[in-house]
Amino acid sequence: MSIKITFLGTAGAIPTPQRNLPAVAMQRGNELFLFDCGEAVQRQMTLAKTPFHKPMRIFITHMHGDHVLGLPGLLQTMALMDRQKTVQVYGPVGIVEFLRCLQESLQFALTYRLEVYEVADAGVVCEEAEYRVLAVKSNHVVTSFSYAFVEKPRAGKFIPEKAHVLGVPLGAAWGKLQHGETLTLPDGTVVKPEDVSGPIRKGWKVVYTGDTRPFPEFAKFAAGADLVIHECTFDDALVDKAVVDGHSVPSQAAQDAKDANVKDLVLTHISARYTDAALLVEQAKKVFANVRVAEDFLKIDLPLGE
């Protein structure tokens, strides 16, 4: 399905006039996915015209304020908007207590069901008919996860010529094959959907790292992704600081993208010290060509393939 990604915040730990705190919105069909909820995510959504009323799943990478302090306000605002649809929140152990104590302190009632799932280890975080979201433990200064949104493959494109050659009569039978049914023709011939279709169509794969140093499991986790949204807090000259603070620099993010053989790399979580991000792109490009630095409200469309 086509996917629209909007960067709602691209700053590191401190917001700047140009960059709000980390959050990425992803719209797919009627569903909204949020990756991290930095402070003011609700206002950024309003500014970006991101819908508040859709089915919504929120994935928090780690329990640092700059990644999660926008969550309570967003939940509260959706209640003021009289939201009825359930919201699912996924995050590290501790997120349940975080929301519990805030609800107690701030006495806010929700108008909708809130399901909060604590992610304790790598694996499938949620799975639906058309997609799954996976998590892997990343390598920050606190427990932190990277997430991969992975569409399941779709059946190949129906090829009328093949159906014709096999003697499938025009009409209802075509529709059945297109919907995955196997048919037995009057002459006893068995026709499977794959007999009348092109190759299986791969879905989109989008990976969001959250805050992390490079870590060895990443290449497999992100393998073949169409888009990797990778944190890149500092430039290469500050790699020692990045190691201490649990962050990545451009050459590392680019190496990750190269090792995972991904299509596109977007750097985000940019330290306030970089008013011009050209340096980061320049350093990353030496390792991986298809790279850019996100800015607030950058939109990336992944269209529905053939």
Next chain:
Amino acid sequence: MSIKITFLGTAGAIPTPQRNLPAVAMQRGNELFLFDCGEAVQRQMTLAKTPFHKPMRIFITHMHGDHVLGLPGLLQTMALMDRQKTVQVYGPVGIVEFLRCLQESLQFALTYRLEVYEVADAGVVCEEAEYRVLAVKSNHVVTSFSYAFVEKPRAGKFIPEKAHVLGVPLGAAWGKLQHGETLTLPDGTVVKPEDVSGPIRKGWKVVYTGDTRPFPEFAKFAAGADLVIHECTFDDALVDKAVVDGHSVPSQAAQDAKDANVKDLVLTHISARYTDAALLVEQAKKVFANVRVAEDFLKIDLPLGE
């Protein structure tokens, strides 16, 4: 002393593209005072060039998310900036637990001393040589306070002619009188500072209501204020809703200002439904002339008087 007020957020419970969540900054000399800390107050401070490093006192009116969810991020960012100066926070009972559980959930360490004072009842909240801050219980749907920042009166202006007539010799003696000392002249005449000064100079009085319905103690509490920053969530037609939700409408805010005999009234905490606030001003003006509606980044200067 001169005072500079900056409206950092003027929205009601839900931020809009034009209005961030409630917060007002007040600079006085080397000190910064914040009244409420809606989400993203730290970014609004950056945009308004409000200093982060000054001695700072923060006053929270009530424990609703839209008034307090910017506080943890601000405290955290000041630690990342390596702030050393103490911060004082004043708010209703519950604010200690709110900050405790956030510090535990988000594991942030501060680089400075944080003093959190729970305001349980009306009275003087803090007192310094040149000013005091008072609180009064307002009338919202949860425990809520209005705050008054009140400068103490300053001695009258020194009048050289009077000193001359009384025979005070030019030089050090003048300085002593100007600094509040009583002198005995060589001929035995006792000269007090008030003998050589104009009338006592009144300091500034600024009142911030926070969320509230009109309440009877307000007129006395705000009496004679130079500036009242009054919540005004809805317009007069929605007075019934305002009563239910614990808010005020323009005619009520204006009546409050009139009853308290204040100089200027600024309305804030404007519901997202009003993209044009002209209606609110119009309704208030029928009762009280010196009124306007705040917008984000509105600055009001109260200059040092004669």
